[in-house]
Amino acid sequence: MWYKNEVTQTLNCDYPIIQAGMAGGVTTPELVAAVSNEGAIGTLGAGYLNPDELTEKIKAVQNRTQKSFGVNMFIPETPRYCSKQVARSRQLLKSYEQELHVKPGKITERIESTFEEQINTILKLKVSVSSFTFGVPDKELVKELHKNGVKVIGTATTVEEAVINEQAGVDIVTAQGSEAGGHRGTFHSSYEQGMIGTMSLVPQIVDEVGLPVLAAGGIMDGRGISASIMLGAQGVQMGTAFVTSLESGAKEQHKQAILQAKECDTTITSVFSGKPARGIENDFIKQMTPYQNELPDYPIQNELTKNLRKEAAKRNKPEWMSLWSGQSPRLSGNKHVSEIIKELIDGAEMIYSSRAHKS
């Protein structure tokens, strides 16, 4: 079968489909376990989780599946702390906070240590797949993960970033095209330079690295999967398609926004977190964009807007929430994971037999 390849061998799964490890509550244990139980790879987004939360979530997944699943982590960045930017951001956020009756976000300072504790947690709990974004895990870390039987997936938005991942020793690299929803994984160039469409990015990475490549960005159905295989990818990573699933922990307003969105409704913004990310354009983005360059870097801005985003969801104000989405929201559906994955596999099969065999 087309879907038995290096990726399914390496990750020990039936289908080379990886559910992206989206942070911020989307990747519930129910979602992750459901994806893995269907033969794909579910991924916990650990980005914003402390070790206790991560431990609890991993155990909850393990209670629901015997299959392989992954944990996605953010490579820690040392943000430039600029008190002027922080003050400016606090000033700009005040009116939103007042209307929502929430306290300003607090800046915590435990990024490096959280990452180390996350790694220790996945080692202790014998998670079999790790994936990384916002940077590349260093060689020593990759070696330690491998020694413990943990496979490693890196993220690249340019050819050079894929090569850097290969040099670090990762097993698989995800080529994140510009269509992708949520945060850009770019770490070695400006985010603008890393905005390469999936159709361009995948074959150019495949030509330059010896690793299996996963295509990501704009892939929502069997058409996207078979197109990715044609481009030379050995699998896909999909985020938005799972955000609207019934098992996803995304806020209901977020799901509805994607289900109703058009392909041209998203934009790249850093006003929510300080790091460029693709989401559905709303009032908060429109109002804050003029000041985008005055705001602090990720993850400082992310912390500053945290309370406000949370409360906006509670009070049903999607206009102030981060509504991450890729560029194919018209292809989204509000379905069970089992149905989504069945449609992906059947769709790809059908396309292969009808479009490719037509001779």
Place this chain on the structure above:
Amino acid sequence: MWYKNEVTQTLNCDYPIIQAGMAGGVTTPELVAAVSNEGAIGTLGAGYLNPDELTEKIKAVQNRTQKSFGVNMFIPETPRYCSKQVARSRQLLKSYEQELHVKPGKITERIESTFEEQINTILKLKVSVSSFTFGVPDKELVKELHKNGVKVIGTATTVEEAVINEQAGVDIVTAQGSEAGGHRGTFHSSYEQGMIGTMSLVPQIVDEVGLPVLAAGGIMDGRGISASIMLGAQGVQMGTAFVTSLESGAKEQHKQAILQAKECDTTITSVFSGKPARGIENDFIKQMTPYQNELPDYPIQNELTKNLRKEAAKRNKPEWMSLWSGQSPRLSGNKHVSEIIKELIDGAEMIYSSRAHKS
């Protein structure tokens, strides 16, 4: 065969591969005829040609091939003439003009009439395929073209633009993804909203229109063609892949710039023409970008920079030329058209038999 479909039937060709009708001297009669002689569709870029030049070029193509070929035209736009913007642009361009010893560009005023004369020319010379960008041909024009046996291809960068093309009665619509080189065809939304990656754009357009869809943007080889077919396109339009061909009339510095470029070297800019276009970032773009919003609209800015761009090529200053390119320059080659098309077909065939049939 996979490549016998509505597109090849409609356009009367062997392969559903359309060489994009790039303006500005790239599409020599040699290039257009060579593409058509190989069984694909060559296209003259008539955008900047007056009727005499167009007549001469069409006749030159007809002397070299009996096969179907196309002419691409720009839907006329009435630019907002703002004397302040023109003055600002002239002021900014002065230092370049002085260094090159060229006269400032002149603004001509014959856009509407040129378009009508172009249409009359293709009717008179019995060109069989017309394609349009920067807008949509109106219903009456499409009817007239059809009455004369001319097939019509429209350009869309969003789903809505594809629907508008369908309503106008075009035969085929090209889905121009954000990876594409040269000018954006966007006409119904902001150019930012029309920056949808090919992987996202094609299936979402295919789902909403009844017309055959051509995929464009990032497609350079058999992998891109077969991926496009998987996404539901019935063919492809390719520009950059033909710019570097031996038959192309692109300036040598332009060809070399593409052949040496990386996937992350292009940017979208309107400093050359007043309309957003993708090209390799160079000094002119970097220096003029801060003033981008003060410059006049297309085609006024295009006329103002004309002399300067031409002379920059003569004096071998690629840093001041418009080096249009899509996001896959690593996949370009300096080859004969016959070789390019053979590789496209063989590549797609090979991929179908190896990747899709692997069961």
